Amino acid sequence: MSAIILYIAVIGTIAAWWLSRQRLMAKPWLEVGVAGEAPGTGASEIPPAKLGLWVFLAVVGALLTLFVSAYLMRMHMSHDWRPLPTPWMLWFNTVLLALSSFGLHRAQVAARIGWRQGIEVGLIAGGLAALAFLAGQYLAWQQVMAEGFGVATNPSSSFFYLITAVHGLHLLGGLVALGRTTYRASRGAGLAQLRLSVELCATYWHFLLVAWIALFGLLLHG
Amino acid sequence: MSTTSDRLDGIPAAEVADVELYHPRSWITKYVFSQDAKIIGIQYALTATAIGLVALALSWLMRLQLGFPGVFDFITPAEYYQFITMHGMIMVVYLLTALFLGGFGNYLIPLMIGARDMVFPYVNMLSYWIYLVAVLVLAASFFAPGGPTGAGWTLYPPQAILSGTPGGQDWGILLMLLSLMLFIIGFTMGGLNYVVTVLQARARGMTLMRMPLTVWGIFTATVMALLAFPALFVSCVMMMLDRLLGTSFFMPALVEMGQRLNHDGGSPLLFQHLFWFFGHPEVYIVALPAFGIVSDLISTHARRNIFGYRQMVWAIVIIGALSFVVWAHHMYVSGMNPYFGFFFATTTLVIAVPTAIKVYNWLLTLWRGDIHLTVPMLFALAFIVTFVNGGLTGLFLGNVVVDVPLSDTMFVVAHFHMVMGVAPIFVIFGAIYHWYPKITGRMLNEAMGRIHFWVSFLGAYLIFFPMHYIGLLGVPRRYHEIGETAFVPASAHTLNAFISVMALIVGAAQILFLFNLAWSIRRGRPAGGNPWNATSLEWQTPETPPPHGNWGRDLPVVYRWAYDYSVPGAARDFIPQNQPPARAAE
Numbered sequence: 001m002s003a004i005i006l007y008i009a010v011i012g013t014i015a016a017w018w019l020s021r022q023r024l025m026a027k028p029w030l031e032v033g034v035a036g037e038a039p040g041t042g043a044s045e046i047p048p049a050k051l052g053l054w055v056f057l058a059v060v061g062a063l064l065t066l067f068v069s070a071y072l073m074r075m076h077m078s079h080d081w082r083p084l085p086t087p088w089m090l091w092f093n094t095v096l097l098a099l100s101s102f103g104l105h106r107a108q109v110a111a112r113i114g115w116r117q118g119i120e121v122g123l124i125a126g127g128l129a130a131l132a133f134l135a136g137q138y139l140a141w142q143q144v145m146a147e148g149f150g151v152a153t154n155p156s157s158s159f160f161y162l163i164t165a166v167h168g169l170h171l172l173g174g175l176v177a178l179g180r181t182t183y184r185a186s187r188g189a190g191l192a193q194l195r196l197s198v199e200l201c202a203t204y205w206h207f208l209l210v211a212w213i214a215l216f217g218l219l220l221h222g
Numbered sequence: 223m224s225t226t227s228d229r230l231d232g233i234p235a236a237e238v239a240d241v242e243l244y245h246p247r248s249w250i251t252k253y254v255f256s257q258d259a260k261i262i263g264i265q266y267a268l269t270a271t272a273i274g275l276v277a278l279a280l281s282w283l284m285r286l287q288l289g290f291p292g293v294f295d296f297i298t299p300a301e302y303y304q305f306i307t308m309h310g311m312i313m314v315v316y317l318l319t320a321l322f323l324g325g326f327g328n329y330l331i332p333l334m335i336g337a338r339d340m341v342f343p344y345v346n347m348l349s350y351w352i353y354l355v356a357v358l359v360l361a362a363s364f365f366a367p368g369g370p371t372g373a374g375w376t377l378y379p380p381q382a383i384l385s386g387t388p389g390g391q392d393w394g395i396l397l398m399l400l401s402l403m404l405f406i407i408g409f410t411m412g413g414l415n416y417v418v419t420v421l422q423a424r425a426r427g428m429t430l431m432r433m434p435l436t437v438w439g440i441f442t443a444t445v446m447a448l449l450a451f452p453a454l455f456v457s458c459v460m461m462m463l464d465r466l467l468g469t470s471f472f473m474p475a476l477v478e479m480g481q482r483l484n485h486d487g488g489s490p491l492l493f494q495h496l497f498w499f500f501g502h503p504e505v506y507i508v509a510l511p512a513f514g515i516v517s518d519l520i521s522t523h524a525r526r527n528i529f530g531y532r533q534m535v536w537a538i539v540i541i542g543a544l545s546f547v548v549w550a551h552h553m554y555v556s557g558m559n560p561y562f563g564f565f566f567a568t569t570t571l572v573i574a575v576p577t578a579i580k581v582y583n584w585l586l587t588l589w590r591g592d593i594h595l596t597v598p599m600l601f602a603l604a605f606i607v608t609f610v611n612g613g614l615t616g617l618f619l620g621n622v623v624v625d626v627p628l629s630d631t632m633f634v635v636a637h638f639h640m641v642m643g644v645a646p647i648f649v650i651f652g653a654i655y656h657w658y659p660k661i662t663g664r665m666l667n668e669a670m671g672r673i674h675f676w677v678s679f680l681g682a683y684l685i686f687f688p689m690h691y692i693g694l695l696g697v698p699r700r701y702h703e704i705g706e707t708a709f710v711p712a713s714a715h716t717l718n719a720f721i722s723v724m725a726l727i728v729g730a731a732q733i734l735f736l737f738n739l740a741w742s743i744r745r746g747r748p749a750g751g752n753p754w755n756a757t758s759l760e761w762q763t764p765e766t767p768p769p770h771g772n773w774g775r776d777l778p779v780v781y782r783w784a785y786d787y788s789v790p791g792a793a794r795d796f797i798p799q800n801q802p803p804a805r806a807a808e
Contacts, residue, residue, distance in 0.1 A: 026431045041429060042430060152470070166459075
């Protein structure tokens, strides 16, 4: 459980840092706001959707870290673990996902400077690369299957299918949001609103890229 | 009601941008597929109560079997295990968690912080409907081939998915796992709302340290739940794969009925770690909202500011953090490195410190207060007593050497029913009596409320005090029938029968409560906007019950904390949070 404990410690540190800036030492019973000087709430300027996404990413992070914890514990708790032959396809897929993430980064830059065509190109390119990644993951499954590792053959392969599937499902969910944003961009939605949507998609994509690299490293380790 | 624009010229009413509200156009979108947090909160509460009544009925059936073994032939051992499992899971997850966070969270958070609604109303609506589907899937398992799972509420593998356990090789366990996964998805959607709403949608002047403790409790519990529920999700997914695809995450090599199963090398202990990594924070996910609500009830009905507000906030946060490092105290009997046992026993005992601070602060709030023994106050006081009781036996059980002999006895059942069952349920009752006037505009009937309280309060003690005792005698838990054993004296059987009769009576008293809820909607005394003369914002809405959007034209502005009761020099014994200082003496 050390991976998840570490994760909770990181989240806890962030929470503690944030709390330390919230005037927790205030004595609210002595502080009555004078009319016209009622203090602000201390809420940040971050749009709710953006904060909502970050909180969601923290939850997804916990979920993935728990899979990592389970993976490491299962590996060491028993002696039946057989290393999985890593399909070469995964390296190729990693590049595809990085390209996808880069496409969304370009879309975000385009949104910042107000270049509408750039937004659409970036979103579509990123989306197609993500679809290619998913197809590639499916091929990687086929490769592992061909090596004689089915879902129940060995815990290493069970975890391989499980973890790639969980990651893929999250990407699939992201593609729904990406599809909606692309549709809105093509219909000429307001730039300010579009900017936020593109930024959220990009953040999610970068997160899934980092998560994939970590999970891929774990699979290589196993 | 004091909004600003009518008396404070030139001051913007809200610092946060006023959210654009979703406006329902038909009856269906207003009351069924509603995006209004208040309606969603009520939907959550009604659904949780409905499935909770099923769990109550199951507890009756269990008590009939335990109190009068052999009399009720229709309760087979398999069914007894199914009743235990469903009773436990429903009460902990589908009733307590859903009611505190989905029910009270939805209704109270926007009102108490001066917002118009949750920040993501559509996602909030989805949250409820997914929860409803989760409940229906769970309920469906009663009618599935083989019936619901009888694996115990902890669903420990390997037995949970073996053919010897009811529902293990049928639909029962699968429906349970599916339902839990749906619940977690639905909860996450709601939880995102509660957290971001508290962080971003507070009214002007509502700093964190001015929030009522109810909001602090629900907020912290939600953060914990968002981080803890994924552990249950992971265990559910992996167990489902073990059951359906024959993987060996949790399943060791096994011989069942002379047949070697296809599993090999899996670790039941891994499941226990994952389950309790969720399971222990879950205790505080239920307790923290209860702590918060009780603080507000006590302060309001004792007409005194809460004692040690800052400590109360800190304690909530510290308890939340500590609860992530105590999980293995549920696994002492599973065997572990003695140093680990020592570590977890220490953290378990340490968590008693912030908890005790809260108890002292409640007592000091009552000290020399102008205590009004209203029904909500009675329930709040009953909570304190019950929680201290359950907490003290928790201190015993937190020690490895005491836990090991007691772990499989009724003592543990009595302990956690006191601390995790009865205590939070008392808070829920108190909270319903307290906020019902705001929700419906009418008071609950006082006489019925008092009967409900006294029967429930005394009855709970008559059920669970003797249960501690028979646990110490060594009466084991999880047994359909203990029969004649050398170490269990005959008096234990008599006590068991007594406990069962009491359980039937206390259960029946809840029917009176439900009747009161229904009766008072039309016939209760009109409550007015603020029947308890309370300070927090939800009591200051321009209309009662608060309409869609809560606040009319302008959002409230907050000038003070939520506990200005009996302030010297003030004209009344309470000053609402949104009352400007210049008018405090009026």
